[in-house]
Amino acid sequence: MTTIFFATDIHGSDICWSKFLNAGKFYGADTLILGGDMTGKAVVPFIHQGGDHYRVTLLEQVYDITTEEELKEMTKRVRSRGYYPYNTNPDELIDLQNKPELVHDIFRAEVLRVVQQWMDLADKKLDGTDMKVYCSPGNDDMAEVDEIIRSSRRVLLVEGQVTQLDAHHEMIASGWSNRTPWDTEREEDEDQLAARYEAMISKLKDPHNAIFNVHVPPYKSGLDEAPELDKDLRPVLAGNSMIPVGSTALRAAIEKTKPLLSLHGHIHEGRGSTRIGKTLCINPGSMYEQGTLLGAIVKLGKNKIENYVLTSG
Amino acid sequence: MSNLFVRKATGMVRSWSVFDAFIYAFFSINIVTLGFYSFSQMYFFGGGMINALVLSAVFLIFEIIVYSSLIAVMPRSGGDYVWMTRIFGGGAGFILSITGWWFTLWLWTPIYGDMLRQFVLTPLLGVLGQKDLALWFSGKGTPLFVSTMIAIAFVSVVIALGMKTYARVQKYSFYAGMLGLLIIIIMLFTGSHESFKAGFDANATALFGASSGAYDATVKAGTDAGATTPISGGTLNLVFLTLPWLVFFNLWPNWGATLYGEVRGATDYKRNFSGMAWALGSVTVLGIVFFLGVSKTIGWDFYMQGNGAWWNYAWGYVTNIPPLPVWPYPALLAVFLTSNRLVQIVVILLMSFWWFGWAGTLFLSSTRVIFAAAFDRLLPEKVAELNSNGTPINAMLLMVLPAILVSYLYAYNVGAAADGTGGFYTVTLAATQGIAIMYFGTAIAAIILPYKKKELFNASPIAQMKVAGIPMITIAGVIFGGFLAFLLVEWMFDPWLNSGGEGPGLYGISFKNTWSIAFLLGCYVLSAIIYYGFKAYRKQGGIDMDQVQKEIPVE
Numbered sequence: 001m002t003t004i005f006f007a008t009d010i011h012g013s014d015i016c017w018s019k020f021l022n023a024g025k026f027y028g029a030d031t032l033i034l035g036g037d038m039t040g041k042a043v044v045p046f047i048h049q050g051g052d053h054y055r056v057t058l059l060e061q062v063y064d065i066t067t068e069e070e071l072k073e074m075t076k077r078v079r080s081r082g083y084y085p086y087n088t089n090p091d092e093l094i095d096l097q098n099k100p101e102l103v104h105d106i107f108r109a110e111v112l113r114v115v116q117q118w119m120d121l122a123d124k125k126l127d128g129t130d131m132k133v134y135c136s137p138g139n140d141d142m143a144e145v146d147e148i149i150r151s152s153r154r155v156l157l158v159e160g161q162v163t164q165l166d167a168h169h170e171m172i173a174s175g176w177s178n179r180t181p182w183d184t185e186r187e188e189d190e191d192q193l194a195a196r197y198e199a200m201i202s203k204l205k206d207p208h209n210a211i212f213n214v215h216v217p218p219y220k221s222g223l224d225e226a227p228e229l230d231k232d233l234r235p236v237l238a239g240n241s242m243i244p245v246g247s248t249a250l251r252a253a254i255e256k257t258k259p260l261l262s263l264h265g266h267i268h269e270g271r272g273s274t275r276i277g278k279t280l281c282i283n284p285g286s287m288y289e290q291g292t293l294l295g296a297i298v299k300l301g302k303n304k305i306e307n308y309v310l311t312s313g
Numbered sequence: 314m315s316n317l318f319v320r321k322a323t324g325m326v327r328s329w330s331v332f333d334a335f336i337y338a339f340f341s342i343n344i345v346t347l348g349f350y351s352f353s354q355m356y357f358f359g360g361g362m363i364n365a366l367v368l369s370a371v372f373l374i375f376e377i378i379v380y381s382s383l384i385a386v387m388p389r390s391g392g393d394y395v396w397m398t399r400i401f402g403g404g405a406g407f408i409l410s411i412t413g414w415w416f417t418l419w420l421w422t423p424i425y426g427d428m429l430r431q432f433v434l435t436p437l438l439g440v441l442g443q444k445d446l447a448l449w450f451s452g453k454g455t456p457l458f459v460s461t462m463i464a465i466a467f468v469s470v471v472i473a474l475g476m477k478t479y480a481r482v483q484k485y486s487f488y489a490g491m492l493g494l495l496i497i498i499i500m501l502f503t504g505s506h507e508s509f510k511a512g513f514d515a516n517a518t519a520l521f522g523a524s525s526g527a528y529d530a531t532v533k534a535g536t537d538a539g540a541t542t543p544i545s546g547g548t549l550n551l552v553f554l555t556l557p558w559l560v561f562f563n564l565w566p567n568w569g570a571t572l573y574g575e576v577r578g579a580t581d582y583k584r585n586f587s588g589m590a591w592a593l594g595s596v597t598v599l600g601i602v603f604f605l606g607v608s609k610t611i612g613w614d615f616y617m618q619g620n621g622a623w624w625n626y627a628w629g630y631v632t633n634i635p636p637l638p639v640w641p642y643p644a645l646l647a648v649f650l651t652s653n654r655l656v657q658i659v660v661i662l663l664m665s666f667w668w669f670g671w672a673g674t675l676f677l678s679s680t681r682v683i684f685a686a687a688f689d690r691l692l693p694e695k696v697a698e699l700n701s702n703g704t705p706i707n708a709m710l711l712m713v714l715p716a717i718l719v720s721y722l723y724a725y726n727v728g729a730a731a732d733g734t735g736g737f738y739t740v741t742l743a744a745t746q747g748i749a750i751m752y753f754g755t756a757i758a759a760i761i762l763p764y765k766k767k768e769l770f771n772a773s774p775i776a777q778m779k780v781a782g783i784p785m786i787t788i789a790g791v792i793f794g795g796f797l798a799f800l801l802v803e804w805m806f807d808p809w810l811n812s813g814g815e816g817p818g819l820y821g822i823s824f825k826n827t828w829s830i831a832f833l834l835g836c837y838v839l840s841a842i843i844y845y846g847f848k849a850y851r852k853q854g855g856i857d858m859d860q861v862q863k864e865i866p867v868e
Contacts, residue, residue, distance in 0.1 A: 011322075019865040026865045041325060043318040059774035060578025077772045086318075107320050140322045182321045222699055226324075228477060233326045238333035238588065240569055241480040268324060272688045272697065290387055290769055292399075293865060299855065307854045309690045312399070313865035 001306060002166040005029035007295035008215070008265025009138070009286035012040025012082035012111070017118050019293040019313055024131045027297050027311065031165060032131060035265040036138025036175035036215035037286075038118070039111045039145065040082040043103070046074070048089045058083075080291045084110035108142065115145050119152035126154040132165075134158045138215040138265065139177035139186040158213070160196070162203045168302050169260070170210050172200035177216040177266055178247045181233055194249035201257050209303060210259040212279075217264035218251035220244045222274050223283035226267050254279050261298060261305060271310065280305050287312075328581055334569075334588025335595075336487050341568035341674065342596045344603070345494065345667035346428050349643050351562040352600075354741075356538070356621040358819070360552035361545035363601050365559050368552055370597040372796040373563060374590060376752070378789035379759045380567040381586040386762065386773040386786075392570075393755045394685055398862065400758040400765055404844045407691060408837060411844075413751025414682040415712070416836040418675060420744040422716035423723035425468070425675050426461025431640040433665040434460060439520040439639065440648070440657040448521060451639040453627070458724035464672060465713055465720075471673035472680060473704045479673045486670020493663025494599075497647045501606030504650040509610050512649040517637050528615070530636035535618020538625035544604050544613045554811065557803040557820050561745045564752070566593045568674060578774050603643070611646055619646070629726070629733030676712050683708040690856065691847045728828055735817075740829040742822045746804050747833060749797055756794035760787050 005023045010016035017038075024032050046054045046065070054065040056074055058081075065071050078085045086106055088096070096102055122133060136159040137145045149157040156163070158173040165171050174196055176186045188196075197214070204210050217223040224246030227235040235241075245267065254262055254276050262281040264270075271285025271294060284294045293313045299306035319325060342348075352362065383396050393413065397406030430450045438447035450456045471479050510528050517523035524530070542555075566589040607616045619641035626635050639645070644664045648657040684705070687697035700706045721727070722737040729736030763770040763784040770776060770784070778785040803810060807818030808825055822829040848858045 015867055018867045022865050022867070027860065037323070041320060041322040045318060058772075059776075060580055061774065061777045063777075077768075080768065080772050103318060104320075177323075180323055182323055182325060184321065184323055220703060222697075222703070227326070227329075229326055235326055235329040236333070237480040237484060238329045238337055238569065240333075240337060240483075241477045242475075243477050266323065272684060273694065274697065274699065275694075287387070291772070297856070297861065307851075307856055309851065309856045309858075309861050310688050311861040312395075313861075313863065 002031060002169065002300045003027075003029040004031040004033055004165070004211075004298050004300065005295055005311075006033045006035060006213075006263045006282065006298065007284060007293055008035030008263075009037040009268055009288060010034070010082070010293070011037055011140070011286070011288045012079075012084065012114060013288040013291060014079045014082075014114075015291035016082075016288050016293045017121070020295075021122055021125050021133075023293065023295060023311075023313065024129075026313065029297060030130065030132065032133045033171075033213055033263065034133070034135045035213060035263060036136055037140045037265060038115060038135070038137060039141045040084055040114070041140070042083045043086045043106055043110060044078045044083045045093060046071075046085050046087045047093060048087065054087075056085075081289050084114065086110065108144070111142060112144055112148060115148045119148055119155055122155050123153045132156070134163060134171070134173065134213070136173040136175045136213060136215070137186070138175040139180065139184045141175065142185050160200065162200055165211065166300070168206070168209050169300055170204055170206065171213050172197070172204065172210065173213040174200070175215040178245075178249070180245075181229060190247060190249040193247055194252065197249060197253040201253060204257075207257045207259060210257070210261075211300075212250075212254065212257075212259050212262040214247075214250055214262065214264060216250060216266045217246040217270060217283050218254055218262070218276060218281060219246040219248045221246055221251065221276060221281055223264055223270045223272055223281060224267050225270055227269075251276065254281070260303075261300070263296070273308070273310065280308065282308065282310070284310050328584055331584050331588050331591070333484075334584065335591045336484060337569035338566045338589045338592030339595060340483060340487060340671050341565040342563045342592060343667055343671045344562075344596050344599050345490065345644075345664060346432060346671055347562040347565075348596070348600060348603075350428055350431070351558060353620040353641070354624055355555060355558050356535070356540040356542050356617045356624065358542045358547075358551065358555045358558070360547035360555040361543045362555070362604055363545040364547060364552045365555040366563075366597050366600045366604075369556050369559050369563055370593055372556075372793065373566060373593055375789040375793040375796070376564070377566055377586060377589040377593065378785060379756055379793050380570050381582055381589065382775050382778075382786035382789065383755070383759055383762070384570060384585055385582045385775045386766075386770060393751055394682060397754050397758050400762055401754075402862070404841070404848075405754060407686070407844045408840045409751045409754040410682060411686060411840040412833075412836040413748045415679045416715075416839065417744055417747030418679045418712065419716045419719040420723070420740065420747070420832065421675060422465060423457065423461045423720040424741060424744055425672055426464040426720060426724075427457055429464045429467075429668060429672070430456065430460035431642060432644075432668050433661075434463075435639050436642050436645045436661045437658070437665065439645070440654060440661055442520075442654075444520060444522055448638055454725050458720060461720040461724060462717075464675075465716060467669070468672055468675045469709055469713065472676050472709055475703065476677065479677070483670045483673070486666040489663050489666040490670060493644070493660055493666065496660050497644050497664070498602060498606050500647045500650050501603075501610045504610040504647075506610055506612050509612070509646070509650055512652070513637075513646070515652065516649040521638050523637055527636040531622050531641075532615060532618050534622035534625070534631075534633075534635050535615075535620070538618075538621030538630070540614075540617040540621030542617050544608050553799075554803070554819060557800045558742065560749070560800060561742060563593070563596065564745060564749065566590075568678070579778075582774050582778075607643065610650070611643075616641075616643075616646075628738070629729060629735075632733065676709065679712050680705055680708045683711055686843075690851055690858070691844060735826075735828075737828045737832075739817065739821045739826060740832055742804065742820050743829045743832055746801070746822055746829075747836060749800055750833075753794060753797040753801065756790045756797060759790035760794060762790075763787055 228241040268286040394410035517527040622635040726736035726738040807823035
């Protein structure tokens, strides 16, 4: 029996990545799958004020850092939320404000630097173990991330591939999503998604025992409920109005192929499990900002799911 | 955080409107359904109602701080259940939350049903000229049960429609209900007591078949019932004693708060706080305005006498039907100021939106908790299934079927003495008590959060909110927790504390009320059985439920 641990949407959180690497041993899983959206969403400037003094604004709270120890602690705190600390000074800050395109380069450099650190950590931690780690970057992850993952000895990039997990189960994987209001790195129209899925599904030897590891959840599955937004990206009705935003192409693929298991993320508040036909669909959700790794343990049997549970670690 | 340093990524939304948050909090402390209903039952206290409203609001501000703070530290996490589970660990969060958000709502069901007939069916049928049907609906037993079944049907439709639709229904209901209330307040402030008295006698007879001289008869029946509560004044002790009943109305500004989105800084924290605080403040002011309007035209003493006359009968202390044979709904009393039927119908219809816009809250939160427990494998997977229309049919059944049983016990007042007193109908306030116990757990979680989850707190948007070095969340938790402890002690030891150990006391849900204690204990025992039963069952299947909730080591 293969036991997989699935987590997703850790968005740059060092704590969550470390927990992910430790989750196999902690939960007794032999396969780790990261569903996508590895990279963070914000850079936090550490503005040098002279000497050992830095000023940092985190979550609209201003911190004056005056010692090496405080600097270390603040860096850890910023990283724990998945943000990227960036040492700068008042002059550079003015430059960045005048040329916002430069911030994009900072983002790219920080994101790729951290992904590289994560791969190095995985190689170091998992060397000498039998743990298998699969990863398919999500719609928020820039394309350059793929190359770094490919260079890892222990983390396998599985985007767009059919992967044989064990003697009975194959996995298809994709981090691409349907269109979002944010025009993110990997998103496309539903017909393009359908073609993407079909290209993988057609290669499956035993589709009914397959696992779909697809970042976006299926449409109207309950795992894809997100706050309805107005044209200014403001949640309407104080977030009380939830609407389905999943992929119709994926739902159709699941209904047609009837895989054993379908793993998703993308909608952080969509934590849950459901069935589409007999297919078990799971979105463990995400609480990366709090350093909590939400996940799912699934015990795969031949032609069936032996057991599963959502975790909060 | 400056937008300059935030990239375009999924979920990077702007802040929600404070006004929208205000509307939901405002509807949760519903001045009409919860307010008018509880004010009416509070006819026998010595503390002034205005004083009590203000004093309770002072304490409830700290509830708002506690919830705004917890949302800031752990947003979109599932509320009380997740907060308590993560801070306490173990089953405490499950047992308190399942009881508070799910089982206790079974008891709220017949209360919603009672409100439906008192606020909508009876007055509307009365002004539409359907006297017999109106009087039937205001009767005991079957009418209450039927009304409750109608309420269940309505709320089930709401669940089937989904939150997207109902959120809009609520918003439109807010405007319609507010228009109705505005008309009522204008009528109360522009009318005279003499015209009210004449209108009361005329309409009570015309609409509900009351004998002539209903006004004077109501004064006598209410005085005999012991109607004493003043509009204001009273010693601090007497005002405090009104609070355990008053919170039935206003303990809920946080009801929809756990749905609020990500908190990215002090601004979002303030938005959460403001939405709830403005609602609490507005409702408190509105309550005071309502009391003053009642006092001016209906007459405060008559208002309380009418309430006393009705509830003394409803609770079984007397058997004679009161002179006004229906509940003295303040909106109905206000429209007695006019003899224009159309105006009466329109105003009562507009006021009914307070019920329709609010009633969905009955099962919506419960459904979420049932889903959360199923996702945690502490309930069968089946309960979280959606049917082909996307309706959580099994979760609804878990709400509806027990609610029907509890409604039966409540409507037919099972267990009442031969003289009609006592019985299951007396446990009304236990519906508030069950949720207050859960809030108490949350308040304790808030107090210890900065110390037990130091890193989590320090990396949160409220890390710097401190007074004299003590985190604001801890201070607010102590005050709110202390207030809840006061309520819980008063409810539980009511006769000893308030009436020398005799009678039902002031609130009727003390340890002397077997039904109340049995209901609450039954709920806790049931949730403990579910928790420990499923834990053992999952263990047999190779899943250690303790392990899946434990924090994974980082190193």
